[in-house]
Amino acid sequence: xxxxxxxxxxxxxxxxxxxxxxxxxxxxxxxxxxxxxxxxxxxxxxxxxxxxxxxxxxxxxxxxxxxxxxxxxxxxxxxxxxxxxxxxxxxxxxxxxxxxxxxxxxxxxxxxxxxxxxxxxxxxxxxxxxxxxxxxxxxxxxxxxxxxxxxxxxxxxxxxxxxxxxxxxxxxxxxxxxxxxxxxxxxxxxxxxxxxxxxxxxxxxxxxxxxxxxxxxxxxxxxxxxxxxxxxxxxxxxxxxxxxxxxxxxxxxxxxxxxxxxxxxxxxxxxxxxxxxxxxxxxxxxxxxxxxxxxxxxxxxxxxxxxxxxxxxxxxxxxxxxxxxxxxxxxxxxxxxxxxxxxxxxxxxxxxxxxxxxxxxxxxxxxxxxxxxxxxxxxxxxxxxxxxxxxxxxxxxxxxxxxxxxxxxxxxxxxxxxxxxxxxxxxxxxxxxxxxxxxxxxxxxxxxxxxxxxxxxxxxxxxxxxxxxxxxxxxxxxxxxxxxxxx
Numbered sequence: 001x002x003x004x005x006x007x008x009x010x011x012x013x014x015x016x017x018x019x020x021x022x023x024x025x026x027x028x029x030x031x032x033x034x035x036x037x038x039x040x041x042x043x044x045x046x047x048x049x050x051x052x053x054x055x056x057x058x059x060x061x062x063x064x065x066x067x068x069x070x071x072x073x074x075x076x077x078x079x080x081x082x083x084x085x086x087x088x089x090x091x092x093x094x095x096x097x098x099x100x101x102x103x104x105x106x107x108x109x110x111x112x113x114x115x116x117x118x119x120x121x122x123x124x125x126x127x128x129x130x131x132x133x134x135x136x137x138x139x140x141x142x143x144x145x146x147x148x149x150x151x152x153x154x155x156x157x158x159x160x161x162x163x164x165x166x167x168x169x170x171x172x173x174x175x176x177x178x179x180x181x182x183x184x185x186x187x188x189x190x191x192x193x194x195x196x197x198x199x200x201x202x203x204x205x206x207x208x209x210x211x212x213x214x215x216x217x218x219x220x221x222x223x224x225x226x227x228x229x230x231x232x233x234x235x236x237x238x239x240x241x242x243x244x245x246x247x248x249x250x251x252x253x254x255x256x257x258x259x260x261x262x263x264x265x266x267x268x269x270x271x272x273x274x275x276x277x278x279x280x281x282x283x284x285x286x287x288x289x290x291x292x293x294x295x296x297x298x299x300x301x302x303x304x305x306x307x308x309x310x311x312x313x314x315x316x317x318x319x320x321x322x323x324x325x326x327x328x329x330x331x332x333x334x335x336x337x338x339x340x341x342x343x344x345x346x347x348x349x350x351x352x353x354x355x356x357x358x359x360x361x362x363x364x365x366x367x368x369x370x371x372x373x374x375x376x377x378x379x380x381x382x383x384x385x386x387x388x389x390x391x392x393x394x395x396x397x398x399x400x401x402x403x404x405x406x407x408x409x410x411x412x413x414x415x416x417x418x419x420x421x422x423x424x425x426x427x428x429x430x431x432x433x434x435x436x437x438x439x440x441x442x443x444x445x446x447x448x449x450x451x452x453x454x455x456x457x458x459x460x461x462x463x464x465x466x467x468x469x470x471x472x473x474x475x476x477x478x479x480x481x482x483x484x485x486x487x
Contacts, residue, residue: 002026002049002066002133002161007058009044012417018044019185022058026133026161033172033193034165036182037405038421038449042165045182046070046135049163062133069131071123073138073165073420073447079110086110087125096124099150101335108313116142116336116472123151136164138420140171141446144336144472167450169194170474194450219275222267229264289403290428290452290459292367293435297465299361300326302438308346308356316342317487320356324438329460329467331481338487340470341371344442347468367436369427371443371470376423378416382406385415386430393433400429404452421447428456437465445473 007022018041026032034042047053049060050070062068079086084106087093097103100120110118119142126134140148148171155162155175163180166172172179173193181188181197190197303324310316316339324330332340345351347358348368360366376385382401388394401411404425415423424447431439439460445453457479460467471477477484 001028001063002068002163003061003063004049005059005061007045007048007056007060009041009048009053009056011041011044012413017185019182019187022182022187024180024187026163028132028161029159030178031155031162031176032164032178032180033176034163034180034182035167035172035194035197035450037451038425038447039410039419040182040184042182043073043137043419046137046163046165050135066133067129067131068133068135069126069129070135071126071137071139073141081110082107083110083113083121087121090128092128092130093124096127097121100124100147114142114337114341116144116147119143120147120336131160133161133163134158136162136166138165138167138447140166140168140472142336142443142472144334145474146335148472148474167445167448167453168473168475169450219271222271226264226267226271229260229267232260290432290455291403292432292439292459292463292465294463294465295365295435295437296363297326297361297437298363302326302361302364302466303347304357304359305347306357306359308343308358309354310339310342310346311354320487322485324466324468326466327464328482329463329469329480331477331484332468332470332487333477333484334487340487341442343487344368344440344468344470347440364438365436366438366440367431367434369431369439369441369444371446376415376426378414380415381412382415382418382426383411385426386433388433397429397433400432401425404429404455419447421449421452424448425452439463439465439467439469441467441469443470443472445471445476 003025005023008017008020010017022045034045036042044053044056047070048056050068051060052070083102087097094103097106100117100123102117102121102124105113105117110121113121119139123139139151143151148168152171152174155164155171162175164176173195176193177191179190179192179194179197181190190200192200301323305320305322305324308320309318311318320343322330332343334340342351346353348366383394383397386397386401388397398411401407406413406422406425415426418426424444428444444456448456453473453476457476460469460480467480469480
């Protein structure tokens with residue numbers, strides 16, 4: 001069993017602790033998802049549990065003979081040797097590489113593999129060590145549909161305990177028995193998968209809202225009654241003064257006034273008790289929000305692709321034909337290494353096809369989100385990385401960042417301390433600053449928290465321009481795509 005108690009961690013003193021007094025446990029064979037907004041500290045928590053960060057407060061306890069395996073989300077993608085040199089030598093390695101479709105690529109340079117293939121190789125290298133507890137940081141990133149389905153089945157059946165940072169809603173529903181939601185420095189536990197978590201969150205909100213309303217109503221009733229009793233007591237005291245001529249009246253009125261004032265005091269004490277024990281007013285965290293600015297697009301078909309051909313060591317696509325229709329959202333689907341990112345680069349003019357023709361309409365203005373997320377200068381702040389020039393542009397940039405939950409001083413965080421998901425949001429914001437009528441999005445859901453992912457879905461559904469995107473997120477594709485092109 002893996003257990004942690006009282007974990008607290010501060011990455012930057014200027015912005016306070018990421019989380020405080022976290023307690024959790026992972027039992028043998030248990031499958032648990034760790035969720036929460038980008039920047040909440042999920043990766044740091046995994047690194048603490050894996051023993052990679054020792055500066056945190058609290059205690060991590062591993063029972064005897066319990067081993068932990070950790071898969072980072074930012075492993076070495078750029079290893080210069082062959083795949084065989086990267087994964088090493090292990091008797092079980094061939095089995096896992098075979099399941100991931102990589103056996104035939106052992107002699108290929110690792111840095112020439114697709115990002116998804118490199119992720120599968122790193123996962124295979126981890127699995128052969130047979131750890132008791134798997135700590136997986138965004139294991140579905142870059143994995144194609146076939147590999148995701150395999151991973152889903154593997155995680156369901158494997159004997160190891162699993163704690164994974166994951167925003168793949170389909171996989172969470174299929175695999176885990178608990179969800180740990182890390183936000184605002186606290187860890188909240190929910191039973192079941194993603195849909196169960198949403199239901200329980202709603203039930204908790206409604207329950208807390210009803211309790212808060214009852215407490216507020218009781219407080220108002222007691223306050224009114226106390227004020228009324230106090231006024232009655234004051235009136236009786238005044239009557240006793242008027243009736244000084246009656247020797248029996250004064251004690252009588254004073255006694256009644258004292259009794260009533262005692263009741264008022266008791267009510268005020270009850271109000272203080274309610275205030276101390278009151279249910280905090282529940283609130284729904286402000287959702288992330290996105291809105292893609294659009295330029296007018298006159299052409300009904302802003303892009304035509306004719307007989308497009310591209311090969312590397314083998315053919316990627318041969319004689320590819322399609323038209324991009326105005327207002328349509330087109331998903332490029334296919335296995336890792338099938339050429340989806342290459343096609344994006346060809347459409348952008350960053351790479352040349354072997355043959356074929358690409359015709360853009362004259363009024364097409366293209367916005368592009370690359371699959372690579374580490375290109376922003378680490379020494380710049382979030383706001384500086386956007387490079388706004390005028391005060392109006394800076395104001396607009398702050399508005400966009402706020403919609404993606406970069407609020408207040410968060411815009412002054414150095415890029416180097418951001419999570420990968422937060423960097424993705426900065427890249428999205430940069431694209432939002434330049435209105436386009438055609439969007440090319442290469443794996444836009446990678447690393448995004450669920451709140452931002454659902455905001456992205458909503459924004460794309462409302463976007464009047466054209467969209468071409470790649471994604472292996474099954475829910476995202478089903479929600480967004482008007483048509484699919486398989487490579």
